Amino acid sequence: MASIIKELNELVANNVISPQTARDIEGYYAINKEPQGNGLLTIFGSLGAVLVGLGIILIFAHNWDDFSISTKTILAFLPLVVSQGLAAFSIIKEKSSVWKNASGVLVFFSVGAAISLVAQIYNIPGNLGNFLFAWTLLCSPLIYLLRSNAVAVLHIVFATYFATEAGYFNPHQPWGYILLIALLLPYYLQQLKQERNNTTAALNWLLPLSGLIVLGSFLDGAGTFGFLIYLAFAGLLQSIGFIPPFSDEPRKNGYLTLGGLSIAIILIMASFRWVWREVVTDAVPGIPFIIAWLMLYGAGIYFSFLRKGAPKSFEPFRTAAFIFPVIYLIGNFNSLVPSILTNLLVLALGISIIRAGVARFDFATLNFGLTITAVLIACRFFDVNMSFVVRGLLFIGVGVGFFLTNYFLIQKKKSNPKTTNYEN
Amino acid sequence: MKTKHLLIAFAVTALIQLSVPAKMIYDCEITARQGTEYKFKAEPVDPNDPFRGKYITLSFSMENLTTKDTTWLAGETAYIALAKDSLGFAKAAGLSRKKPETDYITTEIFYKITDTEVRVKLPFDRYYMEESKAPEAETAYGEYAGRQDYKPVYALVGVKDGNAVLKDVIIDGMPIKDYVVKKRK
Numbered sequence: 348m349a350s351i352i353k354e355l356n357e358l359v360a361n362n363v364i365s366p367q368t369a370r371d372i373e374g375y376y377a378i379n380k381e382p383q384g385n386g387l388l389t390i391f392g393s394l395g396a397v398l399v400g401l402g403i404i405l406i407f408a409h410n411w412d413d414f415s416i417s418t419k420t421i422l423a424f425l426p427l428v429v430s431q432g433l434a435a436f437s438i439i440k441e442k443s444s445v446w447k448n449a450s451g452v453l454v455f456f457s458v459g460a461a462i463s464l465v466a467q468i469y470n471i472p473g474n475l476g477n478f479l480f481a482w483t484l485l486c487s488p489l490i491y492l493l494r495s496n497a498v499a500v501l502h503i504v505f506a507t508y509f510a511t512e513a514g515y516f517n518p519h520q521p522w523g524y525i526l527l528i529a530l531l532l533p534y535y536l537q538q539l540k541q542e543r544n545n546t547t548a549a550l551n552w553l554l555p556l557s558g559l560i561v562l563g564s565f566l567d568g569a570g571t572f573g574f575l576i577y578l579a580f581a582g583l584l585q586s587i588g589f590i591p592p593f594s595d596e597p598r599k600n601g602y603l604t605l606g607g608l609s610i611a612i613i614l615i616m617a618s619f620r621w622v623w624r625e626v627v628t629d630a631v632p633g634i635p636f637i638i639a640w641l642m643l644y645g646a647g648i649y650f651s652f653l654r655k656g657a658p659k660s661f662e663p664f665r666t667a668a669f670i671f672p673v674i675y676l677i678g679n680f681n682s683l684v685p686s687i688l689t690n691l692l693v694l695a696l697g698i699s700i701i702r703a704g705v706a707r708f709d710f711a712t713l714n715f716g717l718t719i720t721a722v723l724i725a726c727r728f729f730d731v732n733m734s735f736v737v738r739g740l741l742f743i744g745v746g747v748g749f750f751l752t753n754y755f756l757i758q759k760k761k762s763n764p765k766t767t768n769y770e771n
Numbered sequence: 772m773k774t775k776h777l778l779i780a781f782a783v784t785a786l787i788q789l790s791v792p793a794k795m796i797y798d799c800e801i802t803a804r805q806g807t808e809y810k811f812k813a814e815p816v817d818p819n820d821p822f823r824g825k826y827i828t829l830s831f832s833m834e835n836l837t838t839k840d841t842t843w844l845a846g847e848t849a850y851i852a853l854a855k856d857s858l859g860f861a862k863a864a865g866l867s868r869k870k871p872e873t874d875y876i877t878t879e880i881f882y883k884i885t886d887t888e889v890r891v892k893l894p895f896d897r898y899y900m901e902e903s904k905a906p907e908a909e910t911a912y913g914e915y916a917g918r919q920d921y922k923p924v925y926a927l928v929g930v931k932d933g934n935a936v937l938k939d940v941i942i943d944g945m946p947i948k949d950y951v952v953k954k955r956k
Contacts, residue, residue, distance in 0.1 A: 410902060412904070435778065459822060461788075461789075464792075471897075472897040489784065492777055
């Protein structure tokens with residue numbers, strides 16, 4: 348590729364092609380420079396580097412008593428300097444993405460190993476959260492400099508690790524997480540525009556998953572209002588899943604699937620009566636929580652207007668997420684009415700998903716709807732006093748329902764073979 | 772971005788990455804070499820860190836401090852002025868929000884026990900050991916603590932300008948890692 352770029356300058360200088368054409372050609376090669384099959388090699392190369400990096404950290408963690416402090420210090424820097432050398436080499440020689448990803452991953456783990464070993468030599472206690480934050484922050488430029496998806500994946504994983512460690516196991520809210528994710532976003536958006544490969548798809552799943560895991564660490568003190576914030580966030584994820592480029596490829600659309608799944612789980616949790624007994628007695632949530640909710644809810648609605656395409660079977664989730672705040676408002680005055688309304692909402696959600704599945708001959712959607720309904724019924728066994736016979740009959744009824752709906756869908760599909768099948 | 776610019780940006784990143792552990796070493800070396808040595812009475816137990824290996828956590832008798840100031844809050848930064856008792860062990864000469872003139876360590880109020888007593892966390896409560904030795908150290912300490920000729924176990928700490936570096940943990944007059952080896956024989 349380097350030789351083509353050099354020739355481009357010559358061609359522009361001799362007025363053979365225009366500077367714009369040269370830029371277009373350069374852009375084309377920037378996107379399509381990887382030969383076929385390199386994708387798999389990049390993934391395995393990066394995985395290999397992850398294992399080597401983790402191995403180095405584990406060997407250091409043994410704590411070699413026989414080595415002097417100066418030997419240990421040299422050992423702490425050795426992997427870092429070597430891997431930095433490899434990364435610099437892959438930049439200078441414009442090596443393939445396999446090189447860049449693997450060397451980037453090695454630098455990532457070497458930084459962690461170096462800090463760990465120095466902390467070990469000098470008995471620095473340091474808390475794990477601060478250590479993870481410093482480590483991830485120090486390696487964040489590598490994502491851009493090496494254009495490495497593997498480092499981007501590690502960045503999300505370690506940012507999540509940091510936030511759970513600092514937020515769930517300590518009293519502080521992990522604001523550093525927002526910074527780390529903000530640092531990644533420009534790269535991620537650029538990747539979405541330029542490339543449609545499997546590692547970008549991995550980011551499409553990891554980012555929403557990370558957000559869902561970490562959100563709770565910010566909600567200390569929010570009480571049951573946390574349900575509303577989580578639901579607004581899940582609704583926002585869904586709305587993002589409805590806009591291009593995510594809406595084009597359901598399988599690479601973690602936003603839609605994880606958002607839908609979270610909405611179902613949160614609503615089923617909120618269908619318990621005890622939740623609403625707490626809502627009635629809970630104090631008014633703090634202003635920051637209300638602002639956070641308004642922002643997430645508003646962003647969800649904003650993205651809804653940008654929607655394009657995407658399977659309609661996911662529509663009921665979003666509707667449920669946007670209706671729920673009304674029920675929550677009623678919950679501030681009464682605990683029975685909102686728990687009945689939430690149960691009806693989940694039931695309506697389950698049934699509409701089943702209908703969407705049947706209408707589109709889509710077994711995944713159909714069974715997802717059936718599962719929601721079945722879980723709702725199972726949950727009611729915990730807080731409604733019912734005879735075992737009735738419970739047993741209900742279970743048998745739901746089980747038979749599973750068989751029958753699937754059976755009828757198969758029959759219907761056989762008689763109508765040309766229908767498309769979306770499996771979300 | 773051109774390769775040259777990329778390389779410059781990478782060089783800056785690499786230098787920053789190298790400077791963090793280097794600065795940690797520098798700070799610790801200065802404190803360990805030039806700082807005053809104090810002995811803190813301690814009790815070791817053995818936990819685990821996923822990245823830094825096995826260590827013994829030290830619990831210090833100096834972590835509970837009495838104070839006339841009733842306004843301390845958990846999480847506040849506090850400075851402990853240091854002095855030595857008649858046996859040469861470290862003792863707290865005062866707890867304040869301002870840096871004292873004498874040797875001191877920077878710490879944080881962990882929680883309030885009563886209005887006049889607070890719990891602090893000393894910033895050198897981890898002593899990293901070779902992975903097989905850390906659990907043995909805990910057991911060895913347990914046995915040693917029950918002995919008739921028990922002498923206080925202490926942490927040897929270098930202190931300078933509020934920084935503290937744990938140099939060694941001494942049990943029965945010898946470094947704990949040597950004591951563990953001696954016990955094996």
